[in-house]
Each structure stands twice: as structure tokens, then as C-alpha cells.
Amino acid sequence: MSEKNSNEKRKVVVVQGRDIYEYRAFYQKARRAKYISHLDLYRAVQRTFQRADIPVWFTEGFNPHIYLTFPMPIFLGCEGVEEAFDFRTTADLEPEELMEKLNAAFPEGIRVTRIAAPVHKATEIVRADYTLRLSSEGLSGAELLEKWEAFVSLPAIEAEKRTKKGPKTVDLKPLLYAQSAEADGDCLVLALTTACGPSENLSPVLLADTFAARYGFEPDYRLIRRERMRLESGETFN
Amino acid sequence: MNVKEKLEPLLLKVQKPARYIGGELHEVVKDRQEVDFRIALCFPDTYEIGMSHLGLKILYDIINRDPHCWAERVYAPWVDFEELMRKKGLPLYGLESLDSLDEFQVIGFSLQYELSYTNVLNMLDLAGLDPRAAYRKEDDPVIIAGGPCASNPEPLAGFIDLFQIGEGEEVMMEMIALYRKMKAEGTYTKKDFLREAARIPGIYVPSLYAITYHEDGTVASVTPKDGAPARVTKRIIQDMSAVRYPETFIVPYMETVHDRAVLEVMRGCIRGCRFCQAGFIYRPLRAKNPDVLCRQAKLLCDSTGYDELSLSSLSTSDHPQVEEMLNRIIDYTDEKKIGLSLPSLRVDNFSESLMEKVSRIHKSGLTFAPEAGNQRMRDVINKNVDESEIMRTCRIAFEGGYTNVKLYFMSSLPTETDEDVRDIGRLAQRIVDLFFSLEKRPRKMVNVSVSVAVFVPKPDTPFQWVGQDTFDVIRRKQAALVDSIRSRKISVSWHDVHTSVLEGVIARGDRRLGDAIYRAWKKGCVFDSWSECFHFDAWMEAIHEAGLTPEFYASRTRDLDEILPWDHIDVGVSKAFLKHEWEKAQRAETTRNCREQCAGCGAVKLLARKDGVCVE
Numbered sequence: 001m002s003e004k005n006s007n008e009k010r011k012v013v014v015v016q017g018r019d020i021y022e023y024r025a026f027y028q029k030a031r032r033a034k035y036i037s038h039l040d041l042y043r044a045v046q047r048t049f050q051r052a053d054i055p056v057w058f059t060e061g062f063n064p065h066i067y068l069t070f071p072m073p074i075f076l077g078c079e080g081v082e083e084a085f086d087f088r089t090t091a092d093l094e095p096e097e098l099m100e101k102l103n104a105a106f107p108e109g110i111r112v113t114r115i116a117a118p119v120h121k122a123t124e125i126v127r128a129d130y131t132l133r134l135s136s137e138g139l140s141g142a143e144l145l146e147k148w149e150a151f152v153s154l155p156a157i158e159a160e161k162r163t164k165k166g167p168k169t170v171d172l173k174p175l176l177y178a179q180s181a182e183a184d185g186d187c188l189v190l191a192l193t194t195a196c197g198p199s200e201n202l203s204p205v206l207l208a209d210t211f212a213a214r215y216g217f218e219p220d221y222r223l224i225r226r227e228r229m230r231l232e233s234g235e236t237f238n
Numbered sequence: 239m240n241v242k243e244k245l246e247p248l249l250l251k252v253q254k255p256a257r258y259i260g261g262e263l264h265e266v267v268k269d270r271q272e273v274d275f276r277i278a279l280c281f282p283d284t285y286e287i288g289m290s291h292l293g294l295k296i297l298y299d300i301i302n303r304d305p306h307c308w309a310e311r312v313y314a315p316w317v318d319f320e321e322l323m324r325k326k327g328l329p330l331y332g333l334e335s336l337d338s339l340d341e342f343q344v345i346g347f348s349l350q351y352e353l354s355y356t357n358v359l360n361m362l363d364l365a366g367l368d369p370r371a372a373y374r375k376e377d378d379p380v381i382i383a384g385g386p387c388a389s390n391p392e393p394l395a396g397f398i399d400l401f402q403i404g405e406g407e408e409v410m411m412e413m414i415a416l417y418r419k420m421k422a423e424g425t426y427t428k429k430d431f432l433r434e435a436a437r438i439p440g441i442y443v444p445s446l447y448a449i450t451y452h453e454d455g456t457v458a459s460v461t462p463k464d465g466a467p468a469r470v471t472k473r474i475i476q477d478m479s480a481v482r483y484p485e486t487f488i489v490p491y492m493e494t495v496h497d498r499a500v501l502e503v504m505r506g507c508i509r510g511c512r513f514c515q516a517g518f519i520y521r522p523l524r525a526k527n528p529d530v531l532c533r534q535a536k537l538l539c540d541s542t543g544y545d546e547l548s549l550s551s552l553s554t555s556d557h558p559q560v561e562e563m564l565n566r567i568i569d570y571t572d573e574k575k576i577g578l579s580l581p582s583l584r585v586d587n588f589s590e591s592l593m594e595k596v597s598r599i600h601k602s603g604l605t606f607a608p609e610a611g612n613q614r615m616r617d618v619i620n621k622n623v624d625e626s627e628i629m630r631t632c633r634i635a636f637e638g639g640y641t642n643v644k645l646y647f648m649s650s651l652p653t654e655t656d657e658d659v660r661d662i663g664r665l666a667q668r669i670v671d672l673f674f675s676l677e678k679r680p681r682k683m684v685n686v687s688v689s690v691a692v693f694v695p696k697p698d699t700p701f702q703w704v705g706q707d708t709f710d711v712i713r714r715k716q717a718a719l720v721d722s723i724r725s726r727k728i729s730v731s732w733h734d735v736h737t738s739v740l741e742g743v744i745a746r747g748d749r750r751l752g753d754a755i756y757r758a759w760k761k762g763c764v765f766d767s768w769s770e771c772f773h774f775d776a777w778m779e780a781i782h783e784a785g786l787t788p789e790f791y792a793s794r795t796r797d798l799d800e801i802l803p804w805d806h807i808d809v810g811v812s813k814a815f816l817k818h819e820w821e822k823a824q825r826a827e828t829t830r831n832c833r834e835q836c837a838g839c840g841a842v843k844l845l846a847r848k849d850g851v852c853v854e
Contacts, residue, residue, distance in 0.1 A: 032261025035249055036491040040256060044263075044491055047543030050574075064575065077250045105543070107263035107489070135247075205250075220247035 009095050011117045013088070020057050021089045023098065024118040024238075029080040033109025034224075038073035044107060045085060052105040054098060057088035071122035071237065072196060072229055075203060078130075079225040084237070086118055119238040125229045127177055128196035130204040133187050133223035136212070141183030147215045148181050148188060159210040172210060175202035187222055196229060239338045241331045248326060252319045256492040257285035260333030263489040264541070266302040266309070267334050273308040275418050277301060277344040278332050278379075280312040282357035283767070288313040289488070290496035292550065293385060294348050297406055299484040307414060310334040310342075311488075314357045315364070317764070317771065323364060330364040339365035343417065345379045347398070349387035352744035353737060353767035355394060358383070359759040362397070369397050369756065371445065376428055380417070384410075388442075389472070389519050390697040390804035393747035393755060395444035399428070400435055402442075403807055404472030405505070407481055409440040436466040440473035442807065449749050449803075455790055457748060457801040471808040474844050478505060478524040483534050486541035498546035498579070499538040503531060503563065507552035508832035508853060510839075511609070512620045512823050513648065515696035516552055518816075519809045521841035522852030523556075523832060528563045535567050539576055546577040554580050556833075558853075604635045607646035610654075611661030617826040618653050620819070625665070632669050633676065641682040643669065649715050650693045650707035652823060656718040662688065663722030670727045687729045690719065692738035696745050697804045698811065700819035705795035706742040709735060736774040737767065742792035743781070748803035751791065754784040812840035 005012045011022040029041070036044065046066045049056045058064040067088050074080045089098075095115035102112050136144065151157070157172040178193040194202040205224060212219040229237040249255035279298055281288030288294070288311070301309035310332030315323060322328070329338040339345055345365065347358050359369040362381065368374050371381065383394060384402035391401045402409050413435055420426035420434065436443040446466035450458040462468055475481045487499065506523035507516065526534075539547055549567070557563055571578050608628050610616045616623060632643055647662050666686050673684040692712055695701045707715070712735050723730060744751065757780035765771035781788055796802065798817055805813070815838060822829060829837050832853045836842075842852050 032259045033491070035255040035259050037256070040491040040493070043493070044489075046545075047263075047489060050539075050543030050545060051541065058575065076255070107491070108261045221250050222247065224250075 006117060008117055010092070012092075015057075016060070018090075019092075021092050022086060022118065023089070023095065023115050024084055024086050025099075025102070025112045025115045026082055026084050027080070027110060027112045029074060029078075029083060029110055031109040033107065034077060034079045037076045038070065041074075041110075042068065042070065044110070048102060048105045048107075048110075049087070052101040054093075054101055055089050055091045057090050069122070072125050072128070074226055075205070077205070077221065077224055079223070081225065082113075082228045082236070083226070084229075116238075120231060123198055124231045125237050126195065126197045126200075126232050127193055128229045129227040130190075130192045130194065131223060131225045131227060132190040132192065132204055132208055132221065133184075134190075134208060134212075134219045134221050135187045136217040136219055139186070139217060141185055141187050141189075144188035145181055145183040148190070148211065151211050151214060152176075152179055152181075157207070157210060159206060161206070172202055172207055175200060176207060193230075239329065239340070240336055241328055241338060242336045244326060244328050245331075245336065248319070248322050248328065251322060253316065254285075254492060256490075257313065258315065258319060258333075260311070260336070262491055264486050265311075265334050265488050266298070268302075268308040270308075270335070270337075273306055274421070275307045275344075275414055276332075276342045277307065277309045277346060277414070278312045278339055278342045279309050280314075280345060280347045280358075280361055282314050282347055282349075282354040282361060283765070284316055285313040285490075286492070286494045288348075289490050289494040291348060291350065292500050292502060293406065295484050295487055295500075297346075297410055298488075300407055300411065300482060301414065303482070304411070304414070306418065308334075312339070312345075312361070314361055314765070320360075320364065320764075329366050330361055339367075339379065342379050344414075345381050347381075347383040347385075349383050349385040349394070351767060352387060352393075352741050355744065355755050356759040356763045356766055358394065359397060359756065360764045363759075369759070371397055371399055378428075380428060380431065382413075386516065386519060387745075389515070389807055389809050390745065390747070391442055391444060391807065392449075392749045392803040393744055393751045395749045396752035396756070398444065399432055400441060400443050402473070403440050403470055404809070405475050406473075407475055409438060409473045412438050413441065433464045433466075436464070439471060442470040444749070447806065451748075451750070455750075455786075456796075457803055457805075460801070460806045462806075469806050469808045472519070472810060472844070474522075474810075475505070475524065476846050478526045479530045485534075485537045487538065487544075489542050489544070496548065497544075498548050499535070499542055499544040500548045500550050501531060501535050501538060502526070502551065503549050503554055503557050504551045506852075508556055509553060509622065510620055510819075510829055510831065510837065511622075512618070512700040512819055513609075513651065513693060513696075514552075515699050518698050518811050518839070520552065521810055521839060522845060525558050528559050528566055531563055532566050532570065536570055539571075539574065545575065546579060547571055548579045604640050604642070605644040605646070606631060608665065609646065609648050610651060610658070611647065611663070611665045612658060614826050615651060615654060615658050615661070617828050618823050619648075619651055620823070620828050622828055622831065625668075628665070629668070629672055632672055636673050636676055636680065636684070637678045639680050641673075641680050642685050642687070644687045644689065645669075647688060647690045648693045649690050649719065650712050652693075652695075652701055652704045653826075654715070656715060659715045659718045660722035662690065663719055663724075663728070666723065666728045667725055670725050673727075684727050685729065686727060687731070688723075689731050690716075691733045692735060694738055694742045694745055697802070698809050698816070700816045700823055702746065702802065702816065703796040703798060703800075703820060705793045706739070708789075708793050709739065712738070734769060734772075737769075737772060739788065739792055740766065740774065740777055743788045744791075746791055746803070748791075750784065750786060751781075754781040754786055757783050810839075810841035810844045815839045 013020050057067050059067050070085045099112050099115050159172050160167050161170045175195040180191045182189050192204050279294050298309050301307050331338045362369040380399050382400045383398045388401045432443045435441050448461045452458045504525035506520045508523050609621050666688050669686050695704045758777050761776040
């Protein structure tokens with residue numbers, strides 16, 4: 001594979017002597033679509049390409065399939081506003097045209113907001129910003145806020161994390177890079193920046209579940225949204 | 239009531255929340271103010287299974303085409319979500335609107351298998367309704383049901399207000415038209431509606447039939463009242479090429495059981511396998527022409543983006559223009575890189591050219607259904623396949639590169655001995671031997687997997703009078719089969735004995751059995767077809783508490799003159815024909831397929847054209 005003639009609209013890669021065009025689509029995942037898993041989303045996007053009649057590039061292996069990669073997959077239940085997937089086409093197409101075709105074919109809740117040549121590598125992502133809204137029956141927002149403030153001032157936040165080698169106890173606190181909180185009616189609204197990347201990762205839901213378990217209440221999540229993914233420099237992933 | 243607010247926080251606490259939220263591509267959402275008739279199309283099993291069912295997709299499309307009507311989907315919540323729904327007071331709701339079921343005029347259930355019946359009761363209860371029709375209120379929705387199990391509606395007669403017998407496309411819209419007309423005229427009461435509906439051909443209103451019983455528990459009489467017909471004849475679509483077929487499917491996010499475009503190529507089957515209820519109740523054969531099929535295939539695949547197309551029928555290789563149909567569809571699917579799957583192939587007409595067409599797409603495994611291990615048994619069940627055909631097919635498959643062959647069999651068939659069961663193992667061994675005798679065999683190792691179902695006698699088949707094997711006999715036969723298998727290249731799997739016996743009880747149940755179903759549900763039985771949820775002991779208790787025995791329904795051989803609980807439901811084939819077939823079965827005599835020679839089953843009377851033949 002070699003690169004040539006790339007511009008800000010798309011990257012050109014050569015596969016077996018043929019020019020292939022690589023794009024990064026930024027999309028929003030909201031409303032009912034937030035309840036689908038990454039695998040479901042992957043399949044939904046593949047089918048969208050089939051319906052949209054885009055000359056999408058298929059992998060050339062034993063079992064050809066649409067080439068599609070997601071830099072940092074979003075988890076089930078989480079809305080996204082600046083999420084990304086990469087795809088390739090066999091024709092040099094305008095991003096606007098691709099976006100129009102994809103959006104006409106996407107199901108409710110998934111919308112592409114822009115398409116451009118990939119700038120960063122997925123491996124450069126190290127953190128992400130999240131917004132969480134949660135409530136619990138019988139507790140006011142102010143009471144939740146008070147508990148939260150006590151929670152984040154603990155010297156360590158121990159939690160059981162599932163890993164490939166079985167469950168292990170980890171300290172979540174070093175993976176929580178920044179936080180702010182406020183009460184809103186019966187809800188607690190959190191703005192969190194946590195580790196997000198191939199090596200270190202902290203799901204904000206694990207953090208909030210650990211919070212709820214520590215104070216013995218059952219959380220009802222009203223909103224979980226990833227706002228953006230960032231690099232080490234703080235720059236937004238592009 | 240709209241449940242959205244209450245629902246959302248619950249979804250993150252259950253497995254697979256995508257089951258419960260709707261919002262998939264191509265779902266139909268309408269303005270509540272612009273429709274006057276709302277119907278919930280319920281499938282009494284999980285989303286993944288219900289979303290795979292073609293019949294409800296067809297009805298959803300046909301009903302939603304009418305601007306006055308809105309049909310929505312409802313599936314049975316899995317036990318984790320049901321528990322939360324009950325705890326938080328969340329009623330069952332439609333996936334499109336997220337409105338609770340009390341906003342609907344009609345709630346309909348698709349009855350595909352007997353072990354889903356407790357889910358029907360449970361879903362009615364989750365909707366805030368009494369499952370028992372007699373206890374429901376005037377303002378409650380009308381509860382209807384259809385599907386193959388409605389050919390013996392009696393076990394559910396106490397729960398369902400109205401059954402649609404046969405194919406639903408036309409009778410559904412006729413029923414809806416009557417409902418809307420009576421509402422518009424102000425003449426609607428539930429009782430009057432049901433009485434009027436019973437005059438529509440194909441509609442059975444069980445409350446209009448009084449059943450009496452002999453002392454031994456058999457039916458003494460069935461008496462219709464209020465002008466209901468003495469027999470309800472099933473509906474069929476006369477011209478399959480002309481009837482509307484969905485141009486698109488709802489495309490689920492999560493993986494469902496049949497997550498692909500499904501094209502129905504024909505209805506009915508020419509074969510007459512004597513165990514097969516579908517083979518009798520869907521008669522006569524009606525195929526779609528290749529032009530229509532090509533158009534429908536393209537519409538479906540283009541609009542859904544599915545990369546797999548399945549050609550569905552009871553026996554796809556029996557389509558009258560199978561080669562032309564396949565050639566034309568493959569031209570399209572190849573170009574679009576769409577995989578083609580052909581379920582229901584027969585061993586006797588699986589040609590090399592057909593094999594080549596299928597194998598161009600993907601080469602995983604082949605599945606065939608010899609059904610029995612020797613010729614006498616195959617003749618008893620009228621499978622009309624001989625061993626040389628099975629061997630020829632396996633040879634074509636092996637030489638074509640396949641190494642996994644899956645074979646479906648049944649045991650506990652009528653007249654079957656332990657030796658007959660051992661012949662299943664011997665046949666599997668001969669297939670393994672065949673593999674090693676071939677010079678052109680693939681280098682991978684052969685695997686013959688043998689899947690054995692326990693035969694369940696079904697209504698409207700020549701075996702409807704037959705007593706099912708008892709537990710002890712079924713177990714003894716299973717042991718005999720396991721004993722007959724010597725090779726590690728053969729793997730055997732069984733259907734669960736307990737579920738097969740319960741299926742045997744319900745399939746030929748009468749109206750009295752409804753009490754047992756109600757009691758079983760009260761004891762917590764739901765999702766009976768899921769082994770992790772199945773409570774056989776609770777079911778047996780329920781049956782006994784209802785004053786009944788499982789033996790009366792499952793293992794009792796009926797007298798040929800007995801009034802059967804489903805005799806007043808006419809699926810087209812005559813009782814005289816079924817009796818004649820049963821007698822031939824006992825002599826191991828076969829009957830030729832409909833295309834070779836008409837056997838005079840009687841289903842021709844359902845056709846509007848009166849030239850006396852069903853098959854071209």
C-alpha cells in the first residue's frame with residue numbers, strides 16, 4: 001500500500017495497483033439508536049452503504065466485506081456527537097455527495113455531519129469528554145451532588161474491572177482526568193474527562209456505577225453522551 | 239399512555255435493549271390523529287425470533303398501506319425486562335409509538351408453535367388485560383390470533399376472541415373494514431362485532447360454539463349459535479403472483495435469527511409427507527412466477543441493504559420454474575455480492591447444476607432431511623426419497639467440496655421399532671463410508687451430524703389419530719440409536735423429550751386444556767420453548783389440577799370415528815383422504831406427489847378456478 005495525491009477531502013491509497021479513496025465520516029448517534037451495540041452499529045453502517053449505492057471498497061480476502069473501521073467504538077447506551085468511522089471507495093467522490101447519500105439511507109438517530117480525509121491515527125486518542133445525567137428515586141439532585149463531591153475527593157476510587165484475565169480491582173481515580181458537577185432538579189449532571197484509548201480506558205458508566213454502589217442507591221441514567229475524543233495534546237480527534 | 243419517559247432509564251439495566259425500543263429503518267410511524275384503527279401485531283416470543291417471522295411482516299405491510307390503519311410490532315419481553323416492567327408498572331407497548339396496548343383497538347397474535355401459548359397469556363397480562371376472554375371488559379381491545387396453530391384453535395379458545403384461519407392478507411382487511419364500519423355507524427359492541435365477524439369466511443369466533451363431551455373426555459358435539467357456520471373454512475390467496483408482497487422489511491439493528499431478505503417463492507407443497515402439518519394445511523400449491531420473484535428480490539435487497547437473500551417455501555426446489563428463477567435471481571445477486579440461501583432443498587431433485595449455483599456463493603455445510611433411517615419407515619411417512627438418492631446427493635456434495643453434512647431425522651414415528659431407529663445410525667455410517675470411498679473427496683475431515691426430533695402427531699395430518707410414544711419408549715429408542723453409532727465422524731443431537739411430549743399434549747388439545755394452560759402460566763410458565771425457562775413439572779401439575787391427563791392428549795390413539803376437537807375447522811383436505819392416507823401408512827404404501835398424480839385430498843375446492851387441478 002502506498003500513498004499519493006491525497007488532499008484534505010480524501011486520502012488515496014493504492015491496493016494491488018489500484019487507486020482507492022479513504023474517507024473519515026463524523027457522525028452523531030442519538031435517540032433510539034443509542035441502544036445499539038457496536039457490532040449492531042457496524043452492521044447498520046454496512047447495510048447503509050449497500051442501500052446508498054456508493055461504490056464502496058470491499059476487502060479482497062476469502063470473504064469479501066465492506067471495509068469499515070471505527071477509531072474508538074462507542075459503547076451501548078451512549079449517545080455520540082463527534083464519532084467517527086473510516087471507509088474506502090473505488091471512485092474519487094466529493095465528501096458532500098457521499099454525505100448526502102449516506103444520510104438519505106441511515107436509520108433514525110444516525111447522521112453524518114462531515115466527511116474528510118483522516119488526519120489522526122486512531123491510536124493517538126487518549127481521552128474523551130462525556131456528559132452524564134442521572135437520577136435516583138428518593139434522592140434530589142442536591143443530595144446526589146453532595147455525595148458526588150465526597151466521592152471524587154476520596155484518595156482512591158476502587159472498582160472491580162472486567163479484564164481478559166478475569167475481574168481485578170483497579171483504582172479509577174488516575175483515569176478520571178477532569179470533572180465538574182451540578183444539580184438540576186432531581187438530576188445530577190456530570191461533565192467528565194476520562195481515559196479513552198487502546199491502552200487505558202475508563203467508561204464513565206463504570207465510574208458512575210461505582211459511585212452509586214458506594215452510596216447504596218440505584219442510578220437511572222437519563223443521558224450518557226460522548227462529546228468528543230481528544231489526543232494527548234488536548235487537540236480534538238480529526 | 240406513552241411509556242417513553244419510564245422506559246428509557248430501564249433499558250440500560252437489561253440485556254439487549256435494542257429489543258425494546260424500536261426505531262429501526264423502515265418501521266412505520268404514523269400520526270395518531272390521522273388513523274382510527276390501531277392494531278398490535280404480537281409475536282409471542284423474543285424480538286429476535288419475532289422479527290424473523292415472515293407472516294407478520296406481510297400483515298404489517300398490508301395493514302399499514304391503508305392510511306386509516308396503523309399496525310405496530312410487539313414481542314415478548316425477556317424475563318429480565320419483564321421483571322423490571324412489573325416492578326416499575328410499565329405496561330406492554332407498541333415498538334413504533336411506544337404507546338401502551340390499551341391505545342389499540344385490536345391485539346393480534348401469531349401462533350407458530352404450541353410452546354409459545356403461555357407467552358400469549360403473559361403478554362395479555364402485561365398489557366393490563368385479563369387473559370381469559372370471558373373476564374375482559376367491553377372496552378378492552380379485541381384479541382385475535384392466526385397462524386398454523388390456529389388450525390386447532392381449541393386450546394386457546396378461552397383466551398382469544400376471534401381466530402383468522404388460513405392466509406391472512408384478505409381476511410385481515412375484511413375484518414378491519416367491518417370493525418371500522420361498525421364503529422363509524424355507532425353499531426359496535428364487542429358482542430355484535432364478533433357475531434358479524436363470524437360471517438366473514440375464515441373467521442372463527444370460539445364463543446359462538448358450544449362443545450359437549452362424552453364421559454371419557456372425547457368430544458360429543460359442537461354446536462354453533464347466532465348464525466355462526468358449522469364449519470369454518472380456511473382462506474387462501476388465489477394468485478400468489480398478484481398478491482402484494484412487502485417491498486421492504488424493517489431492518490433491525492441487532493442480529494435476529496433470520497437476519498436477511500426473505501423472498502417467499504410459493505405456498506403449499508406437492509409432497510404430502512404424512513407427518514408434516516404444513517404440507518397439508520397450506521395446500522394447494524401456488525407459486526409466484528419468475529418475473530414477479532425477480533422484481534420482488536431486487537426491491538427487497540435494494541431497499542434493505544441486506545447481503546443475503548433467502549428463497550423461502552416448504553420445498554424451494556419444487557418450484558415449477560426453479561432453474562429459470564434461480565438463473566435470473568443469481569444474475570442479480572452475483573452482481574451485488576449478495577449471498578443466496580436455499581433452505582428446504584430435497585434430496586431427490588438436488589441436481590448438479592443446482593448445486594453448482596448454490597455453491598458459487600458460499601461453501602459451509604449442507605442440510606438434508608431423510609427423516610427416517612430405512613425405506614420402510616420413509617414409505618410409512620411418505621417421504622418418497624430412496625437411499626440411492628440420499629447417497630447421490632451426498633456424493634455430489636462431497637465432490638463439490640462440502641465436508642459437513644447435516645441430516646434431520648425423526649424418531650418415534652408410527653409403526654417404528656427399535657431396529658428402525660438403529661437404521662438411522664447405520665445410514666449415517668454408510669454416508670461416512672461413502673466419503674472415504676470417493677477419490678475426489680475434499681482433504682478436510684468429514685462430519686455427519688444427525689439431528690433427531692421426537693415425532694409429534696399434529697392435527698390435519700394422516701397421523702392425527704396416532705398415539706405419541708410414551709416417555710419410556712422415546713428414551714429406549716434414543717438409547718438404541720446412540721448404541722448404533724460407532725464412528726466419531728458422526729455426531730448426534732436430540733430434541734428434548736419433555737418439550738416434545740408437552741407439544742404433543744397441546745397440539746391435539748381440546749377446549750378443556752385451556753384451563754391447564756392458564757394454570758401453567760399462573761405457576762410462572764413462560765418461554766416454554768426455551769430450555770432455561772421450561773418447567774415440565776409445573777406443567778404436569780397444571781394439567782392434573784385441571785382434571786386432565788397428558789396421556790389422554792399425547793399417547794392415546796384415537797378412534798377413527800371420534801369427533802376431533804378441530805373437526806369444525808376445515809383446512810381444505812378431507813378427513814376421508816387423511817383416513818385413507820393413514821391406512822396406506824400402516825401398510826407402508828406411498829402416495830405420489832401432486833405433480834405426478836392427484837391424490838384427491840380435497841384442497842382443490844379452495845381454488846376459485848374450477849378446472850379441477852391445483853398443480854400446473
